[in-house]
Amino acid sequence: MPQITKIFTTAWQNIWTRTQAVAAGVKVFSWQTALMLSLLAWVVYLIVIDPNLKQFVALYGWGFLILGVDWFFLDDKEDKKKPTLPGLNIKLNIGPWITGALICLALLSYRFLLTDFPTALVAWPLVSAGVVIFRQCLRPGFKPTPFRVPNDAGVRQDLILLTLTAALFSCWFQFGILLENILDRYPSLAGDDFRNSAFVVRTSPATSRVPxxxxxxxxxxxxxxxxxxxxxxxxxxxxxxxxxxxxxxxxxxxxxxxxxxxxxxxxxxxxxxxxxxxxxxxxxxxxxxxxxxxxxxxxxxxxxxxxxxxxxxxxxxxxxxxxxxxxxxxxxxxxxxxxxxxxxxxxxxxxxxxxxx
Amino acid sequence: MLPTVLPLRAIAFQALFLLIAIAVEAAVLRRTLAADKKEFVTPNQSIQYAATINLLCTVVGWLAFFLFFAVAYALPSAWTTRVETNLVNFIFFDQWSNETATSLIVACFIMFFASFTIKQAGLNALRSTLQAGIEKKEEKKEAEASDETSESVIREVSPSRRPSRSGAIRVLRNESSAPQAMKPQARAVFYANAWSFSAILAILMFRFAIQRLAF
Structure with a gap:
């Protein structure tokens, strides 16, 4: 019996020291903290019953999740978190895209500004570009005016090009949605033959030629x-x-x-x-x-x-x-x-x- | 979940056309602007300029396209239905009616001049955005430098007096800045636009010819 107790206490001590070590390794002001706060908010979300309170807690959950994820990808000195495009050796900066997607999902879940999925899809590239602009324009430290226009002309040029490219992506998404709308208006087209088209490809084979x-x-x-x-x-x-x-x-x-x-x-x-x-x-x-x-x-x-x-x-x-x-x-x-x-x-x-x- | 059709071919074509247009326009912008001594553009800059104005033009074009559909769906009329039918035939089936062809030619004319206007305005806006902080800095430096020689006061008080060498350049630049400095840039953008339209048109003709030969 005392042996069992001993084993139990040593096991407990082991776990405790390990947890302590992990906890000590976590910096207070870091992305881990933000993600944990988000996790905490979601746990509270599950516990709380009142729907208004739930929404309020979820706001914290989303906020810290977005902050933490963005921070995680930003905290990347050696570009290790950027996947490389095979063959071309180009690093893809996927961080803003993921943060942008999370922001869109959060807005969608609140039905705030974005009310349906297609709109969210169209907004996604623009929101991601907004994330990058936000990062670039944010002033380090606490100042009365937290934003500034970047001084470097090169940075400004990059931001303009980035915004325009994101707008083009949004336009492409919007075009896809427009095509779906057209097929909703004219359902009999869906069975037709699109092989000659210079614009569209079919995702699934046509069921029947007869409308x-x-x-x-x-x-x-x-x-x-x-x-x-x-x-x-x-x-x-x-x-x-x-x-x-x-x-x-x-x-x-x-x-x-x-x-x-x-x-x-x-x-x-x-x-x-x-x-x-x-x-x-x-x-x-x-x-x-x-x-x-x-x-x-x-x-x-x-x-x-x-x-x-x-x-x-x-x-x-x-x-x-x-x-x-x-x-x-x-x-x-x-x-x-x-x-x-x-x-x-x-x-x-x-x-x-x-x-x- | 997955839509019935995806505009992948449209995206591929647009990416190709954009690359061609940017390449052509960068070269034209660089050469035309280099011929003019005052406007110096590095190769890197010319590519950035061309990319910016072409992307802007494309996005504005898409917005106009979506605007048409928004209006057509909000206020349907016989005309919008006919145009929509023609567009659907064109987009989904590559079917051209005589009407489509005629209106496309007219649309190309309008697009050419509209895109020139957009590109010119876009390039002006871009250059002023890029130079906003830098010119101030340069002026400050110049002002500091001339303060040392205490010439700036003289220049500002009486501009008729012979200014210093750097001041002379600046005065020249200022005089020509308002009406005439636009001209070389406008000419460059116009040529660039014409060349890129021609290149894209040539590719479209090529595609058309291949299709005709195949059948």
Whole structure:
């Protein structure tokens, strides 16, 4: 029993002396202290329950974290903390970038100035440049005016170039975000072929060449036609179909509204044109539903999607093709075909016709 | 998380064009300014000047581009939709309509003169920023030196009297500083701008020709 106690006490003494040694090695005014204070703040953050107090403590946590990390990278006489670019032997000064990222994250977490991730991404290079300018303009020691413009013209030139480069990086990020916005406005573009582009590359392979919106629209148009025909006697059905040209503008508007909602969920809705023609034929009447994409696309002039429907009077079918109960007709639609060279629909809806020549 | 498209090609092209423009403009600035005795620019300085004004120009150009989209989204009209469609066709698919080509040519003219203005203004601002503290120091030194010979008083009281040698240079410099000293710099920037635009245009034509040959 006393041996166990002895072992325990020596172990404890060992730990204690080691901790002391480590603690003695830490300078009071150093980045380690700042990081530990930050750690302490985060521990307090976990303990505290009141949300307002939590926010207040988190402010300290972020502040000391940013200070400590920046200090860590600044406290680097032999450039050991700067990774070298392989092959070129250029030291990368990553410190300001990391500090800038931390500042952006902190602002983002408080929803202060930066409210969403894309904005934070755009702000990041500029904030990092701001960190460097802050370091250069800070006066050593405690003075009534803590900042000064650097005396050395070379330093000033470097700072200007740095700021402009950071602004250019921000512009590139912003451009990427703008492209994403465009794809949100015109989701059907996402399936297209970008190989010719001088600006963009795809990050993931395209899922399908046929615009998703187009498929949905054609299926909806078919459903719309079925609804219109529902409950009509056969002669009326035929009359309606022969007169389908007159119904087209209304049919188009209703279909687009049904797919894209009112107001339209995506701006691409204005780039679709619906066309249909009807052919009295034997043994089946043929209804062709065509959808034109007149928006931006890798094929000059756009696409046509087509759906061919065969219509005949109910009851004339050979047994096996069960007609829809209670309807005077039966309609059978074939799968959508596409990627034909596009032409403009002959009956161009006038109110939308001027967007593309 | 990862976006569908990344503008990596645009970034590569822009980096290439910037490097070319900076190289060309630095050389032109150095030569044109060296021809003028008063403006002495070291090679290092000329590269820094060229880099600064080209980066400034690029950033301002991007801002104008984003401004167009901001306006187009805030106040949509038939015109903005058409321009946006053309731009999307151009950016994503490299598709040129006749309209795009025409407006690009017009835009290039505007861009040339706009970039000249921006570069000239930028270079002026840069030089004054860089010289802000230094000139004062030099003047102070000069003033101290002339104090010893007690000539500064005479010069300031009666400028018509023959000043000292260093004073003569300074008077010359001061006289020419306001309207005429801008001229050699403006000329240099104009030539530099013209040369870099030509270089970039040549590369774009080259790319266009290669594309045509490939198909």
């Amino acid at each position: 998703v919106g187009g498929t949905t629209l054609l299926n909806t148009a078919e459903a719309q036609v079925r609804e219109e025909l529902s409950g009509r006697p056969w002669l009326d059905v035929q009359r309606w179909l022969r007169d389908i040209e007159a119904q087209l503008p209304r049919l188009e508007r209703q279909t687009i509204d049904r797919v894209y909602g009112i107001p339209a969920r995506a701006e691409e809705s204005q780039f679709w044109r619906l066309d249909a023609d009807f052919e009295d034929a034997l043994p089946n009447d043929i209804l062709r539903l065509r959808l034109f994409w007149v928006g931006p696309s890798s094929q000059a002039g756009g696409y046509i999607l087509e759906k061919v429907c065969l219509i005949q009077r109910a009851g004339l079918t050979p047994p096996g093709d069960a007609p829809v109960l209670g309807e005077s007709y039966q309609m059978e639609c074939q799968p959508i075909t596409s990627n034909l060279p596009a032409e403009q629909p002959e009956t161009e809806p006038t109110e939308r016709g001027r967007i593309i020549e």
